Amino acid sequence: MAKSEGELLPGTFDMLILKTLSLGPMHGWGVSERIERLSGGVFSIQQGAVYPALQRLLRRGWVTAGWQVTENRRRARIYRLTATGRRRLGAETAWWDRARLGVGRVLRAPIQER
């Protein structure tokens, strides 16, 4: 998946999915479409990559999945964030904020010639 995730930082994709699902339960297509839309097309991810990632989150117990019938009478697999998943998202967001700050500080540090 690292391949399909392209330029995405390792580990961040799972975080994005958790964030997306925190907005409400949805199916795999919805997740991929929402990420694309919310990120404003910053990431060039292949949509299929959400499925292994969702499976990984399922295994860790951060999301659950179940079959439901959609408005247009189609069977779709709906993913839902669990309480553990929500806590995890909180932790990841906090970590991300700290990491972003740290990385930003380093990158913006003035370049001094010796």
Place this chain on the structure above:
Amino acid sequence: MSWVHGLRDRLRTLFHPGERDEELAEEIRFHLESEAARLTRNGHDQATARARALERFGNTAHVMQATREERGPSTSGAPMHDLRWALRALSKQPGFTALALITLALGIGATTTAFTVLNTVLLRPLPYRDPVRLVLMREKTATGAIRPVSFPNFTDWREKTRSFSGVASEMFVWSQTVTAGAEPLRATVMGVSSGFFSVLGVQPLKGREFTAEENRLGGPRAVMVSWNFWKTEMHGRAELGDIRFGDEKIPVVGVAPESFRFIDDADLYYPHERMPGTCRSCHNYLVIARLGSGATLESARAEMSTLSRNLVRTYGTDTEAADVEMIPLRDFLVGDYHVMLLIVFGAAGMVLLVACTNLVSAQLARGLARARELAVRAALGASRGRLARQLFLESGLLSLGGAVLGATVAFLLTRGVRFFGAGLVPRLEELRMDRSVLLFTALAGVGTALLIGVYPALTLAAGSPGRLLRGSRGSRVTVRASVWRLLVGFEVAMAIVLLVGSALLIRTLHNILSADTGFQARGVVTAALAPGDSLDLPRFERLRAELGALPGAGGAAFTNVLPLRWGDGSGPVRRPGDPLDRNWPAMAGFRLVSPDYFTVLRQPVIRGRAFTSADGAGAPLVAIVTPGIAEKLWPGENPLGKQIATNYLFDQWLTVVGVVSEASSWAMPRGGQNEIFTPLAQHSRKIEGRIVAVIRSNGNPADLMPSVRARLRSLLPEVPAKLGTLEERIARSAADRRFAMLALSLFAAIALVLAGIGIYGTMAYTVATRTHEIGVRMALGATPHGVRMRILGDAAGMAFGGIAGGIGAGLFVTRYLQSTLYGVSHVDAIAYLSGAGALLLAALLGAYIPARRSSRVDPMLVIRAE
């Protein structure tokens, strides 16, 4: 709880891996359709929308694979999948699977049965309270001989020891006519001292045991009954009432519990201490005692030795107990059987090993035949570990099935052993499969799985898929010829050891049965009669004449005690002038016989004469003695005409008129087993309610039995009779050996068949893999006969290796049999040669079919197939 969802998810994967893939496919389909629909809405035409959706999705196969991998290592290992694969592999070859299951069921079944017997007889505690504290004591004479205890010594032991919390004694059983209901019947009576039941820690089911008062000369009368007697003869009535012994009514004071048994079965228990005391050198009792707190076997032994020395100081030669032999009660009850049982258990274990070996080679051969299938799986990404796991699972399944079937086989065999073995081995009536037996079976199953599974799984999974798939001959996974040789050799060697063991025991039994007994037991029918306390002599004389004249019979006689029963009616003999109460010069069994007794038994009269019909009531009292008595009483003198008395006939002096050869048996070699014979007609009051007719048969004694029974029924309808043969009695004295012999013979036969099958399998596999070579040979001019002989030669070579190993192992292992053998050495050439011969024959039989198949190889077909 999120982990519950995760678990449920995994379980679902475990049981329905295919379903998960279908769901994923459906999910992807839904995704693509949704995306295409969105693109259509955005203005793309349908075809472009679908293409774009696919493009944006990425490689579906990759996604599916990646998702599958994310299901985690434990789920991707899919044990259920492996299990199904193994089940399928087994069900594809039902013949092999059935044979393997039967082999294992026999091996595990035999081992479990042997363990059940071992467990019951040796390992399970005796059915008494805290049985490890119970000991059995007998007298040890100055020469080291072990004798039962005399009554005065027993009471001295009981009074003067401190090591025990209780001491009691048991008198040997006797049979007596009693009346509990309407009809008189013969009952087996066991004499027990006071405290007998409480020392054993057994509570009577009803009532109580004897009081000390009841166990005293002249005290109140009392008797106890067995549970069986109470149920059948007293119909389980609550009011115990009384039992008539002759003219006397004796109140029943208690009922023993259902399971209670001590050495012999008994119907009634009688307080033996109320009988008149006997001499200090008369040996009639077994003493049991319970070690007190703080006492050990050693400390109690030391106390008893000191006590014995004191008693010898007080009573001199009156007491023969120079020391006391004290052993745990368990050792006495189980006796020498533990050697036999361990032998049988070891033999069963060897059968299981042979069965396992057979399956190892079968698994190897089968695996090699499936080499291509395994290679394909390896090429498709199954790891070696996974392949090995799957192969091992097959063996595991076979072992599981084998263990379950084996437990069933053992259940049936155990019933058979309990039925046929009752009386051959002590405690078999307690035989049952308990939790430890089931645990043993489970362990045997696990052990079997490891034995048959590990090596084939590792070997077969180690093949290189690349070389295999290229399919060139000679590049397969190979199992070196030495491995096959080793496996077959091991089986053959085990089978040889078992065959030699059973041959040695068969020869032992044969020697025991044909050992010189001083009389000819073969062909003698015995009929034990219980005529009550008085004997109507003319009627019995008529019976004797008629029995002896039956067609196929060559004479009949009576005795009160059959030969080879020295314990019965044994007491001191003396010469005129010998003191009455001490210093007995010799002990002898006292026998009452009719005139033709020695003729019927073919027991030669060495000096003087046999009894005649003239030796009747009113005629001078006469006796015939064995040589041992003559030598002890009148060394170097002519015994004929000498006077002799026994304590069975006080103050009656008998004149010795003959010397008869001594009866002996394999277990009691000649010398010292003395008997004194007197005419039945002169002492018919002394038969004590029992008499045995012995009838010489001219042919097979079994053929004579029905007419003997018919004649007894017509002449003595009111007298109970029990028929048998003398030979049977001798055989019963070797019952433990017979038990081991039967078990070993059965196991040896199974091992022989398994070894034959093993050789068949190996040779069949060899021929199959060498078809090409054989074809080329035949194309180059080898004859079918030559090819056949070559294969048979190979098989014989394999067998010879095993035979050599087996003979070596046999020489080592059968040393442990030595103590059970009689008249044959454990290095017996006949046993070894017959074992080796049987194995060689089995090997050639096993190799014959593959050899014939090899000679039918068509060289043209083989070469074209290249």
